[in-house]
Amino acid sequence: MIKAIVTDIEGTTSSIDFVHQTLFPYAKAHLRSFLREQAGDEQVQRLIDDVEQIVSRDLSLNEAADVLEQWIVEDKKLTPLKTLQGMIWKIGYESGALKGHVYADTPEYLRQWHAQGLKLYVYSSGSVEAQKLIFGHTDYGDLTPLFSGYFDTRIGGKRETASYREILRQIGLQGESVLFLSDVGEELDAARAAGLQTCQLIRDDKAKPFAAHAQAGDFSGVGV
Template sequence: MIKAIVTDIEGTTSSIDFVHRTLFPYAKAHLRAFLHTHAGDAAVRRLLAEVERIENRTLSVDAAADVLERWIDEDRKLTPLKALQGMIWRTGYESGALKGHVYPDTPEYLRRWQAQGKRLYVYSSGSVEAQKLIFAHTDYGDLTPLFSGYFDTQIGGKREVDSYRRILEHLALPGADVLFLSDVGEELDAARAAGMQTCQLLRDDKAVPARAHPQARSFADIVV
């Protein structure tokens, strides 16, 4: 019996277009001004130091902004970028400029699964803060109370088997009791190699079918 469900966000609970056409452009448009305003903040300083470490060079604020903007364009899954994006998005959500998108069936089935006693978790390349912001500011209300925890790239890359093994250690459950939901075949492959149950969401034509995994067009098609 499935005791816990770990879900991706993009293409699974929420539209890929929302992330790429709304969130990424918003972060890029506000990034440089945010860095100039908050470069003295301890948390931002630590993230800029991590950018310098990855680039292996000293960077001015504007040079760091150039690097981060390039990473956004390249959709790089790097922790300092994701953390800074989360900080910028927070200001957007708090001002009302952003609203977190989820598919209509998402809140219905998350609530249903939680009511059945299943523990719900998120695993996304976006920072934990960014994950919480999406689910806290939806048209269906604040969904964050439904989740027992969140995982991001600090636990490892989403296509790496060890990442899912670490998640299982955190959940203290055998893989057979955990269902991982994603639209990306390589992520599902890694989760299955770690022992998890898997299901691929095919929400739209952007998802490439991975025949090795059960498939669903919506959460309503998932049997748990």
């Protein structure tokens, strides 16, 4: 019996295009000014230190911005980048410049599953803060009360089996009672290797079908 659902965001609850055509460009456009304005902030400085560790050299503010902007273009799944993007998006959401996109069936089924007593979790390469912003600022209202927890790259890569084992440890459930939803086959493979149940969302032609997993065109096809 499924007791919990762990869901990806891009291509699963929300459009990949929203992330790549709205969120990423917004972060890139505001990154340099954000770093200048927040240069004295301790958290921002720690994140820049993390960037320097990754590239193995000291960076000026402009050089750090150059590196981060290139990482945005390359869609790097790196924690300092994802954290800084989340901080920039927070300003955008609070100002009303950004609105969190979710598919129309997402709030319906999240609420249905929550009402059934299932625990709901998010696991995305975007920072936990960014995850909360997307679900907290949708056209369907604030969906964050439906979730019991959030996981990002700080727990490990999404294509690494160890990440899913750690999620199971933290939520205190056995793999066979947890369903992982994603559009990416390699992530589903890693989750299954950790013992989780899996279902691949094929919402559009951007998803590459992996026959080894159950598939659904939207949440109405997810068997729970």
